Amino acid sequence: MREQILKPYRVPEILRTDSAADMNGYFGSASLYNTQKQLDSHNTWFRCLTKIILTPNEAKQGEKDYKWYEMGFFTQWERSGPHRVLCVDTPLHFKSAFLATMAHSTLDMNDPFAMLKPLIDELVNLYDRSVWRVRDTIRVIERNRLKVKPDFHRMQEIMRHAIHVKEVLTVFLDMLEKLHQDKNQVYDKLNTQAESYQWEQAQSHLQLQIHLARNLKERSLATVERLQSEITLAYNIITQEDNSVMKLIAVLGMTFLPGTFVSAYFSTNFFTYGDGWGGTSKMWVYWVVTIPSTVAIILIFQAWVRTSNPGSTMAGSWRRLLRMDRTHPVYKDVPVV
Known part of the structure; x- marks a missing residue:
């Protein structure tokens, strides 16, 4: 045909x-x-x-x-x-x-x-x-x-x-x-x-x-x-909506963090409860260990930020984590709604 x-x-x-x-x-x-x-x-x-x-x-x-x-x-x-x-x-x-x-x-x-x-x-x-x-x-x-x-x-x-x-x-x-x-x-x-x-x-x-x-x-x-x-x-x-949810979760975590820290702190063996309130004379050991370790963690975080993002500062890193600083290249394409 x-x-x-x-x-x-x-x-x-x-x-x-x-x-x-x-x-x-x-x-x-x-x-x-x-x-x-x-x-x-x-x-x-x-x-x-x-x-x-x-x-x-x-x-x-x-x-x-x-x-x-x-x-x-x-x-x-x-x-x-x-x-x-x-x-x-x-x-x-x-x-x-x-x-x-x-x-x-x-x-x-x-x-x-x-x-x-x-x-x-x-x-x-x-x-x-x-x-x-x-x-x-x-x-x-x-x-x-x-x-x-x-x-x-x-x-x-x-x-x-x-x-x-x-x-x-x-x-x-x-x-x-x-x-x-x-x-x-x-x-x-x-x-x-x-x-x-x-x-x-x-x-x-x-x-x-x-x-x-x-x-x-x-x-x-x-x-x-x-x-x-x-x-x-x-x-x-x-992506922006997901970031907002994550930010809300972080705020909620920060809200309960003081109470968690206080309850954990007073549950240690540095304090005694019974007929009266008491404590140990070795309390200074806790602060000697806690303060240096906290400072070390912050310094390690700052070093990691500078390595992954040359020119970044500690203040800028915290702003980007907590406020989604839009001057950072990561967020340049995220629209404002």
Whole structure:
């Protein structure tokens, strides 16, 4: 079946294989000339993919919330006719939109690429829809960042969609560049005084389409960066909340520390209880051991801080521990909320 459908378009053998059907894009063409070295026919074949995130109204329950379109296009131009375009795996609205564009366009059928002008217009519109669906999904996350807890699984899914859209847009832009080169080569061979003006206009329109596709790619790159920024911000907010909890635990520990110390201190054998209150004359031993060991621990901590963070001071270390001093590099990316 595939062989019979593609035969009129003189598709190369390699493009009829399953390997070509799995590629994210390609472009190729072929020309036939008569004995007078005039162009008799010209065929083009290209493939491009796009991914559309479905809205809640479009997505069916239990199914994926996105749709891949693995589109293939095959054109045939004959000097004496016919002129054909075969579109494979396009969205449902694509055919009607393409025919409507064809009906409102004045096409010069002496141009081997005349049918590609409205076709590429519809593809640019389709990629525009793909990019904005990703952008709209990211915008919902940005608006609700302080209202709902971050869903990292959902963010990662959207990031995957955004990367796919960026990938296929890059391939689509490369395909348009190849088409532009092919048109230049064919027009150079067909160029006549009467037709040069119309073909110049056709090339200008293709350059506009390339410019639009390049702008869509830039917006796609921006959506990836915006989503990555949201993921980083969500992570930093959670980290800050965890730090606040740890600070609260430290304050609670400090609250009970004096009572713990007093009870432990008076439970030692330095004090006696019974008929009266008494103590030992060796109390000084406790302070002789405790004070030097405390000072030694503080000095060891200070030495560790200076080793791990050159230029740090003891006062600065305590501020960072107790107050999360934001001048320190560790906290430079933690947002204030």
